[in-house]
Amino acid sequence: MSLDSHIESVLWTPDQIAARVSELAAQISADHSPLSEPLVLVGVATGAFLFLADLARSLRLPVTVDFIRAESYGSGTVSSGSPRISSDLKLDVSGRHVVLVEDIVDSGSTIACLIAHLEAKGASSVSVCAFLDKPSRRKVHFQLLSKGKFYRGFECPDYFVVGYGMDFAELYRNLPYVGVLKPEHYK
Numbered sequence: 001m002s003l004d005s006h007i008e009s010v011l012w013t014p015d016q017i018a019a020r021v022s023e024l025a026a027q028i029s030a031d032h033s034p035l036s037e038p039l040v041l042v043g044v045a046t047g048a049f050l051f052l053a054d055l056a057r058s059l060r061l062p063v064t065v066d067f068i069r070a071e072s073y074g075s076g077t078v079s080s081g082s083p084r085i086s087s088d089l090k091l092d093v094s095g096r097h098v099v100l101v102e103d104i105v106d107s108g109s110t111i112a113c114l115i116a117h118l119e120a121k122g123a124s125s126v127s128v129c130a131f132l133d134k135p136s137r138r139k140v141h142f143q144l145l146s147k148g149k150f151y152r153g154f155e156c157p158d159y160f161v162v163g164y165g166m167d168f169a170e171l172y173r174n175l176p177y178v179g180v181l182k183p184e185h186y187k
């Protein structure tokens with residue numbers, strides 16, 4: 001079964017995604033060189049899995065990789081507004097420079113919760129690298145401490161998007177592009 005027929009329009013093609021990921025990786029590499037210890041990439045499961053894999057392979061720095069899981073959407077398209085951390089880090093990030101890797105920042109509640117969590121663990125800096133940023137939907141205006149930076153791939157228009165890691169009801173994550181679903185597929 002192909003899910004391509006469920007897509008109304010493609011917003012970013014695989015080539016556009018690859019080009020932007022390379023630019024982000026170059027910027028992060030330049031900003032974090034040289035480091036005395038490897039940069040810690042923290043992927044936000046599940047949605048960031050493809051972006052993290054692509055970004056990590058483009059970085060020209062030693063990195064360590066871990067995952068964290070925060071849930072707020074369940075199977076719908078609207079955030080509950082109060083994410084909970086359902087799976088924590090394995091690595092100790094105290095004294096380390098961390099980049100939180102997200103597929104999308106939408107209401108901002110997930111990333112705000114995770115930034116606070118990593119800062120409380122004593123990270124030296126917490127930056128955010130989000131493939132997409134949807135500022136039109138922002139409810140929580142997160143702040144980074146002075147050494148943290150916000151890297152974003154693209155500004156996303158006000159659609160619920162799928163593909164390149166992002167799901168609707170756990171489907172569409174493996175599409176190699178980002179697109180908008182046809183209305184009949186939002187149930």
Ligand SMILES: O=P(O)(O)OC[C@H]1O[C@H](OP(=O)(O)OP(=O)(O)O)[C@H](O)[C@@H]1O
Pocket residue numbers: 044045046047048070071072073074079102103104105106107108109110111166167
């Ligand atoms: O800015 P927000 O409104 O908080 O939304 C963004 C978050 O929502 C999605 O994750 P979700 O909780 O759906 O889990 P998933 O990554 O497993 O899809 C997405 O991957 C981000 O982590």
Ligand SMILES: [Mg+2]
Pocket residue numbers: 047073166167
């Ligand atoms: Mg999701």
